[in-house]
Amino acid sequence: MELLLVSYLAGTKTITANYLSKLSSKTITFIPTAGNVEPYTGFIDEGIAMLKDLGYQLHLLDISKFEEPVLVQELERATCVCISGGNTFYLLQELKKKHLTELLARRIREGMFYIGESAGAIITAPGIEYNQIMDDKTLAPALTDYTALNVFDHSVLPHIGEYPFETSSRETLERYRNSLKLIPLNNHEAVLVNDRGYTILRETDPERKAL
Template structure:
């Protein structure tokens, strides 16, 4: 309905050249969820982490959900209570893409991450600029402007629950 043409690419099976070509020919970058550590491992193996940063620095829009949002952080180690680092045995260090200077924590207090996301908040909030968001929220970054927005339908539903 929006007139978008979607091209899917599985980074774990794509070659570095295929990743580079896909990034070049598309106007937006969308990275979805899964295991954050495995995703970062596969991006680094293909050099796609550097290709992504280059494209974004050249003005391409980046959209990340779940693990795709966590990897925008400077480091991903903080989500080890929510994701299993052992799923990425070849990942030797936990630097993220560092697209932002804060640490994005998706699924805050949402099933099945209710306890684990709260544990991350309890442990890391005093140490890093942690930005927890629920599944009904989004963080937008445009230059130096950072906003946390909530789904308007959820806001209305939540206000009815408060009455």
């Protein structure tokens, strides 16, 4: 198992390229579902453009728009899944509606490449309730169980110190720092998770100075 969790996909191009360098396929199953209830989705377009610039073909798969059998088939055969950012509660709601959380967790544990951006990173934790300060839970009215994929025993806190989440990310850190294993990430950091633990990575490509 080895997964890459980022705060902002377009801000971690070199890190992502290094992670994907071991991927045998040039096709990525890209799930933009979390952005369906967001007023701004430019970050999704930026992430897509970045992955295409790296030479990958994207198979777009909106969880909310396909029936469960189709989604199961797609995820069973995917070699790499990338779930982009947006509303974490809505994302988990749609995954649970189609009974995909256990399948997705199993595929990750089997070694499927997984990139999670913001909401896509948060759902790898045991639960997502800690993100209620940053995300609006009311956008997922059918979600009553906040149990997530539980493939990582830490909880990613994206966008720390980043606009427009400066206040909400800091409040989340203060409220949950003593009860959860939080990993705060800014928009140019990532956490690489495998069976041995995790490593924090910082983007140092020529377009950005090392942090």
